[in-house]
Amino acid sequence: MENYKQKSAPQRLLWAQFDALQMGTGWDDQDITKPQILIEDVYGDSHPGSYHLNKLTEQAKYGVFEKGGFPAQFHATDICDGCAMGHNGMNMILASREAICDMVEVHASVDPWDGMILSSSCDKSIPAHLKAAARMNIPTIFIPGGSMRPGPNMTTSLVAGDISLRQKREGEITDQEIRDYKLTGCPSVGACTFLGTASTMQCMSEALGMALPGAALCPATMRDILGYARASGRKIMELVEKNITPDKILTKNAFVNAIIVHSAIGGSTNAAIHLPSIARELGIDIEPELFDEINHRIPHIGNINPSGAQLTESFWFAGGIPMVQLMLKEYLDLDVMTVTGKTLGENLDELQKDNFFDRNLGYLANYGLKREDVIFPLEKAEETGSIAILKGNIAPEGAVIKYSACVREMRRHKGTARVFNCEEDAYFSVVRGEINPGDVLVIRYEGPRGSGMPEMLMTTEAIVCDKRLNGTVSLVTDGRFSGATRGAAIGHVSPEAASGGPLAFVHTGDIIEYDIEKRTLNVVGIGGRDATSEEIKKVFAQREDAEGIIPRPERKGLFKRYTSSALSAMKGAGY
Numbered sequence: 282m283e284n285y286k287q288k289s290a291p292q293r294l295l296w297a298q299f300d301a302l303q304m305g306t307g308w309d310d311q312d313i314t315k316p317q318i319l320i321e322d323v324y325g326d327s328h329p330g331s332y333h334l335n336k337l338t339e340q341a342k343y344g345v346f347e348k349g350g351f352p353a354q355f356h357a358t359d360i361c362d363g364c365a366m367g368h369n370g371m372n373m374i375l376a377s378r379e380a381i382c383d384m385v386e387v388h389a390s391v392d393p394w395d396g397m398i399l400s401s402s403c404d405k406s407i408p409a410h411l412k413a414a415a416r417m418n419i420p421t422i423f424i425p426g427g428s429m430r431p432g433p434n435m436t437t438s439l440v441a442g443d444i445s446l447r448q449k450r451e452g453e454i455t456d457q458e459i460r461d462y463k464l465t466g467c468p469s470v471g472a473c474t475f476l477g478t479a480s481t482m483q484c485m486s487e488a489l490g491m492a493l494p495g496a497a498l499c500p501a502t503m504r505d506i507l508g509y510a511r512a513s514g515r516k517i518m519e520l521v522e523k524n525i526t527p528d529k530i531l532t533k534n535a536f537v538n539a540i541i542v543h544s545a546i547g548g549s550t551n552a553a554i555h556l557p558s559i560a561r562e563l564g565i566d567i568e569p570e571l572f573d574e575i576n577h578r579i580p581h582i583g584n585i586n587p588s589g590a591q592l593t594e595s596f597w598f599a600g601g602i603p604m605v606q607l608m609l610k611e612y613l614d615l616d617v618m619t620v621t622g623k624t625l626g627e628n629l630d631e632l633q634k635d636n637f638f639d640r641n642l643g644y645l646a647n648y649g650l651k652r653e654d655v656i657f658p659l660e661k662a663e664e665t666g667s668i669a670i671l672k673g674n675i676a677p678e679g680a681v682i683k684y685s686a687c688v689r690e691m692r693r694h695k696g697t698a699r700v701f702n703c704e705e706d707a708y709f710s711v712v713r714g715e716i717n718p719g720d721v722l723v724i725r726y727e728g729p730r731g732s733g734m735p736e737m738l739m740t741t742e743a744i745v746c747d748k749r750l751n752g753t754v755s756l757v758t759d760g761r762f763s764g765a766t767r768g769a770a771i772g773h774v775s776p777e778a779a780s781g782g783p784l785a786f787v788h789t790g791d792i793i794e795y796d797i798e799k800r801t802l803n804v805v806g807i808g809g810r811d812a813t814s815e816e817i818k819k820v821f822a823q824r825e826d827a828e829g830i831i832p833r834p835e836r837k838g839l840f841k842r843y844t845s846s847a848l849s850a851m852k853g854a855g856y
Contacts, residue, residue, distance in 0.1 A: 282315075282316060282348070282349045282350070282518060282521075282522055285316055285395075285521070285522060287314065287315070287316055287317065287395060288317075288393040288394065288395050289317060289392060289393040289394075289395075292393055293313070300313050306353075308351065312351045313351075315349060315350055315351040316349070316350040316351070316395040316396065316518065316521055317350065317351050317352075317353065317392070317394055317395050318345045318350050318351070318352045318353070318394065318395060318396045318397065318398060318514075318517055318518075318521075319352075319353060319355060319388060319389055319392070319394040319396070319397045319398070320338050320341055320342060320345075320352050320353065320354045320355070320397075320398045320400075321354075321355045321356070321357065321385050321388060321389075321397065321398070321399050321400075321410070321413075322334040322335065322337070322338045322354075322355075322356055322399070322400040322401065323356065323357060323358050323359040323381065323400075323401045323402075323403075323406045324338070324356050324358065325356065325358030325359075326358075327358055327359065327360050327361060327364075328359075328360070328361035328363070328364065328403070329429060329467050329469065329470045329471060329472075330359075330361065330401070330402035330403035330406075330426055330470070330471065330472050330473075330479060331358060331359055331401070331402065331403070331406075331426075332470050333426065333470035333471070333501060334400050334401065334402070334426055336507070336510075337400050337424055337426065337506065337507070337510040338354055338398070338400050338424070338510070339510075340507050340508075340510035340511040340514065341398050341400070341424060341510045341511065341513050341514035341517075342354070342514060343511055343514060344510075344511045344512060344513060344514020344515040344516075344517075344518075345398075345514040345515075345517065345518065346514075347514070347515055348514075348515050348518035348519075349518065350395070350396075350517070350518050350521070352398075352514070355388045357381050357384040357385065357388075359377060359381060359401060359403060359405060359406035359409075360373070360374070360377055361403065362374050362404055362478075362736060362738075362763065363438065363441070363473075365735075366738065366739050367445075367705070367708070367739045371733075371735035371736065372732045372733040372735050372840065373733060373839070373840060374404070374405060374733070374735060374736070375405065375554075375729065375733055375734045375735075375761070375843075375854060376733050376839055376840060376843035376844075377405050377406075377409075378405040378406075378408055378409045378412070378555075378558075378855075379409070379839075379843060379855060379856055380409075380839055381405065381406055381409035381410070381413075382409040382410075382412040382413045382416070385399070385409070385410065385413035385417070386413055386416055386417060389413065389417045389419065390417070394419060395419070395420070395521045396419060396420040396421065396422075396517045396518070396520060396521040397414065397417065397419055397420070397421040397422075397517075398421070398422055398423075398424065398513060398514065398517055399411075399413070399414060399421060399422075399423050399424070400423070400424040400425075400426060400510070401425075401426060402425065402426025402427065402471060402472045402479060402483065402501075403426070403472055403478075403479040403482075404477070404478040404479050404482065404551065404764075407423075407425070407479070407482035407483060407485075407486060407555075408482055408555035408558065408559060410423060411423065411482075411485075411486060411489070411491060411531075411555075411559045412558060412559050412562050412855075414491065414527045414531075415527050415528070415531055415559055415560075415562035415563045416562045417527075418526050418527050418528050418563075419526060419527075420517060420520035420521045420524065420525055420526055421491070421517075421520075421526075421527055421620075422491065422492070422493070422513045422516055422517045422520060422620045423486045423491045423492045423620075424492065424496065424509065424510050424513050425483040425486055425487070425492055425496050425497045425498070425499070425509075426470075426471060426472060426483070426501060426506075427471045427472065427483075427498060427499045427500055427501035427506045428471045428472055428474050428480065428498045428499070428500050428501055428592075428593045428594045428597065429467060429468065429469050429470065429471035429472060429473055429474045429501060429594075430468045430469040430471070430474070430500070430501075430502060430594065431468075431474055431592050431594060432465050432466060432467075432468055432474075433465050435592060435648075437473055437474050437475045437586060437592065437765070438466045438467050438473045438474075438475075439473070439475060439587075439742065439765050440462055440466060441462070441466060441742075442738070442739075442742025442743070442745070442746050443742070443746045444458070444459060444462050445739070445742070445743075446712065446742070446743050446746045446747065447746075449712050450712065469501060469502050470501045470502070471500070471501025471502070472498075472501075472593070473765070474586075474592045474593045474594055475585070475586040475587055475592065475593065475764075475765050476546065476547060476548060476549065476583070476585040476586060476587065476588065476593060476596075476764060476765075477549055477587075477763055477764030477765040478549040478551040478552075478555075478763065478764035479764070480497075480498055480549075480593045480764070481543065481546075481548035481549040481551070481552055481764050482549075482551075482552065482555060483497040483498055484497045484498065484542065484543070484546060484548065484601075484602050485539050485542075485543065485548070485552055485555070485556065487601075487602045488538055488539040488542040488543070488602055488606070489530070489531060489535050489536070489538070489539045489559075490530045490531075490535055490538075490617055490618060490619035490620060490625065491527070491530060491531070491619075491620055492513075492620065493509055493512060493513055493516065493620065493621065494602075494603050494619070494621065494628045494629075494631075494632055494637075495509070495597075495601055495602070495603050495632065495637060496509040496513075497597075497601060497602050498593045498594070498596060498597045498601055498602075499597055499601075500594050500597065516620060516621065516622075519622055520620060520622065523622060525618065525620070525622055527563070528563055529618050530617070530618050530619060530620065531559070531560070531563055531565075532565075532617060532618075533560075533565050534614040534616075534617050535614075535617045536556060536560050536565065536567055537571070537575070537614065538606075538613050538614055538617060538625070539556060540552075540556065540567075540571060540572055540575045541575055541579050541609060541612050541613060542602060542605055542606065542609070543556075543667075543668075544572075544575050544576045544579040544581065544666045544667055544668070545579050545580065545581060545582050545583060545605055545609060545667075546581075546582070546583030546585060546596075546605060546667075547581055547583045547585060547588030547589065547667040547683070547685040547686070548667065548668075548764070549683070549762075549763075549764025549765075550668055550681045550682070550683050550761070550762055550764070550766075550772060550773070551761060551762075551764055553569065553572055553668065553670075553681050553773065553850075554734075554761065554773070554850055554853055554854050555853070556853075557569075557851075557852060557853035558852075558853030558854065558855040559853075560853075561852070561853055561855060567853075569670045569678075569679045569681070569851050570670065572668060572670055572681075573669060573670040573800065575666070576665070576666025576667060576668055576669060577665065577666060578612075578665060578666075579609070579612060579665065579666055580657075580659050580662035580664075580665055581662055581663070581664050581665065581666055581667050581685055582605065582608065582656055582657040582658070582659060582662050583596065583605070583655075583656060583657075584654065584655055584656065584657055585655070586765075587686045587764075587765050587766070587767045588667060588683070588685035588686045591650070591654065591655045595645060595648060595650055595655050596655055596656070597641070598641045598642065598644040598645045598650075598655075599641075599642070599645060599650075599652045599654075599655040599656050600637070600638045600641075600652065600656065603628070603629060603632050603637065603638070604638055604652070604656055605656060606625065606629060607629050607632075607633075607638070608656070608658075608659060610626075610629070613625065615629070664685065666684075666685075667683060667684065667685035667686075668681055668682065668683050668684065668685070669681070669682050669684055669797050669800055670800060671771060671795060671797070671800050671801060671802040672800065672801065672802065673795075673801045673802040673803035674783060674803045674804055674814065674817060674818070674821075675757070675774065675782075675783045675784050675787060675793070675802060675803065675804055676774045676775060676782075676783075676784075676802045677775075677776065677782075677783065678775035678776055678849060678851045679773070679775055679851050680757070680771050680772065680773055680774040680775065680802055681771070681772055681773045682769070682770065682771045682772075682795075682797060683762075683766065683770070684797045686766065686767045686768070687767075687768055687769050687770070687797075688752050688768075688769075690752065691752060691753070691755065691768070691769040692769075692796075692797040692798065693795070693796045693797065693798065694721070694755050694769060694794070694795060695792060695793070695794040695805065696719045696720055696721040696754075696755065696792070696793060696794075697717075697719070697720055697721065697789075697790060697791075697792060697793075697809070698720075698721050698723050698787055698788070698789055698790065698791045698792070698793050698804075699716060699720045699721065699722050699723065699789055700723045700725070700787055700788060700789045700791075701722065701723065701724050701725070702724075702725060702726050702831060703724070703726065703727065703732070704724050704727060704735065704737050704739070704740055704758075704760065707722050707724045707740050707756075708739050708740045708743055711740060711743040711744060711747060711750065712743060714749075716744075716750060716754060718749060718750060718753040718754065719753050719754070720754050720755075721754070721755045721756075721757060721793040722740070722744075722754065722755070722756045722757070723756075723757050723758070723784065723787055723793070724737060724740070724756065724757075724758040724759075724760060725758065725759055725774075725777075725778035725784045725785060725787075726759070726777075726778045726779055726785075726831060726833075727758055727759055727760030727777075728759035728760060728774075728775075728777025728778065728779055728780070728782075728850060729777065729843070729844065729847035729848065729849070729850060729854040730777060730779045730780055730833075730844050730845070730847050731759060731760075731777055731778060731779035731833065731844070732760075732779075732833075732844070733840060733843060733844055733847075734759075734760055734761050734847070734850065734854055735760055735761070736760065736761050736762055736763045736766075737756065737758055737760050737761070737762055737763075737766070737770070737772070738762065738763035738765060738766055740756065741756060741762060741763075741766045741767065741768055741770050742766075742767075744756065744768055745767050745768045751768070752768075754768075754769070755768075755769035755770070755771065755793075755795070756768070756769065756770050756771065757771045757772075757774060757784075757793065757795075757802070758770075758771070758772050758774060759772075759773070759774040759775070759777035759778055759779075759782065759784055759850070760772060761773060761850065771795060771802060772850075773850035773851065774802075774850075775849045775850050775851045776849060777849070777850070778830070778831075779830065779831075779833060780849075781825075781830055783804075783821055785825075785828075785830055785831075786820075786821045786824040786825055786828070787804060788807075788808070788824070790808050790809050791804050791806060791807055791808065791809075792804065792805050792806025792807075792809070792810075792811065793805070804817050804821075805817075807820050842856075843856070
């Protein structure tokens with residue numbers, strides 16, 4: 282770095298206070314001349330995914346120091362979907378992605394940083410950080426926050442779905458059972474140990490080439506994750522010296538690679554929001570049809586909860602994202618650049634030479650597992666892809682379903698619509714036993730402009746935990762789902778009801794039919810009887826004239842800004 286010209290050098294000559302202010306925080310007159318690295322995380326007390334990140338970024342600082350740079354730590358804490366479940370706090374969750382991204386932009390814009398390290402673990406902070414990296418386009422590396430430890434009997438924190446449902450039904454649960462769950466549901470720091478949105482987006486950061494190979498989903502309590510963080514601090518200095526910026530890594534081919542990996546592992550449907558939104562920062566369009574095209578041809582090899590049986594910790598022991606990439610080499614562009622300063626193909630070769638793929642198999646053996654129990658060999662993949670984009674007369678722009686987490690019997694269904702204008706009403710209808718087997722729940726006005734696009738996990742878990750309804754009831758919404766969602770859950774219906782989409786004009790008693798194989802989602806009957814497409818179109822027009830769109834309540838602040846300007850879910854639901 283001897284001949285490197287510090288980016289902030291010209292600004293320092295403009296105003297002497299610049300140096301004085303930095304030296305007032307403990308820098309000395311040598312530090313202010315070194316390449317300066319912004320280290321931004323979402324560390325805070327808000328949830329297990331953020332609580333430990335200061336330990337990772339501390340290691341990253343050491344790596345920066347080792348290579349002659351000077352780091353500065355900034356924080357913009359994220360929040361947790363789990364703490365927002367079932368109340369209006371959930372309406373702020375997707376908007377928080379934009380707020381965190383904007384805050385990183387603020388931090389990264391005021392000082393001319395030479396490079397940037399970002400670290401987060403969870404659903405909205407990871408895409409926020411990747412959006413910010415793309416927007417700022419200075420040399421950047423991402424450090425994933427890793428996986429939480431498994432719960433008792435290899436369970437996840439989503440035992441909460443069953444616990445919460447039975448809490449509301451008299452005589453179905455004891456206080457001791459509730460207490461035992463609270464003490465064991467989240468046994469450590471890290472992202473929840475199923476392939477929800479948090480774990481999926483860690484995987485996407487690596488599949489895009491923005492995190493070091495093998496870093497995604499490393500157990501958050503093991504020494505290995507500290508090693509990845511230290512190495513990231515060293516590596517950012519190389520990226521600075523070579524001026525390897527995110528636009529050289531986040532190419533269209535890199536996004537295609539990431540969607541291929543997503544298809545293969547059975548990732549969260551929320552990636553269909555986040556990846557297009559990240560790409561948009563670089564002027565790259567990721568159309569929903571691309572997800573569908575890829576999912577038609579990529580084998581689903583990840584046996585990971587909720588689409589499969591195993592937990593994310595075991596997935597990492599089995600080789601994680603690099604193992605999936607190695608197995609899918611014939612499908613991937615191996616020439617894409619990554620934050621190692623090398624191509625994907627070169628990274629995989631180096632991992633093989635370093636024994637990465639076999640080193641951790643002994644940890645799997647502790648659980649009585651082999652690699653093929655967690656990542657199926659290609660020839661043993663039982664299905665192709667994991668998500669589908671459906672279209673029809675209530676989703677002209679598209680809707681998404683994670684069919685890998687849906688029983689085959691419900692991949693085609695025709696049933697009576699039960700329409701609700703908010704999730705809470707739908708949820709308590711399930712709790713009170715008012716929903717019948719075979720019904721299709723419709724929850725609308727929950728899209729980006731409707732109420733900020735909250736997730737419907739509480740309702741989907743209530744359905745699958747109800748023995749009378751599980752495997753027979755579908756849910757259709759313009760809201761979104763948790764990556765942990767199981768069952769026949771169709772979300773992101775676009776255009777959304779609040780924007781005048783056809784979903785706004787569906788009535789209870791109409792007949793809805795979807796077919797995943799045919800990629801269709803339609804109202805096929807009115808008022809309990811089958812109808813032609815022309816009849817349905819006419820009725821929808823009459824309802825639109827008579828009823829219009831339900832006005833949204835008055836809003837303020839960030840929530841108003843987000844819901845007033847958010848794009849369609851099919852465009853990433855960003856500003």
